[in-house]
Amino acid sequence: MSAVYDHALKMIALKAAHKIGVRLREGVYVAVSGPAFETPATIAMLKTLGADLVGMSTIPEVTAARQMNARVLGLSLITNYAAGRTKRPLTHETHLKTAKTVEKKFIKLMEEIITRIN
DSSP states (O other): OOSOOHHHHHHHHHHEEEEEOOOOOOOOOOOOOSSSSOOHHHHHHHHHHOSSSSSSSSSHHHHHHTTTTTTOOOOOOOOOOTTTTTSSSHHHHHHHHHHHHHHHHHHHHHHHHHHHOO
């Protein structure tokens, strides 16, 4: 698990994003158990440990895929600021609304990546 994500797939994604004008960032993703939003204290602790992004999925799926020797590309669509980073409360509706605003661009990115893989 020291080389989880496929470098060639990562390069494909970066080139695809550049072509369509989408900015991708790299960072450390930490998965926490859900289904609940993190507390401000949890976010502060994870930041201290080096987390750039916190979510409730991805890592279990990636672990299972790598155990099957599958090539993995990890992309996360960030839909909210972490708990305590804004005065607005975290809600599921906010996540859905944010995701909807970038839906078409995200689909276009995925289509471009898939086209380049095939």
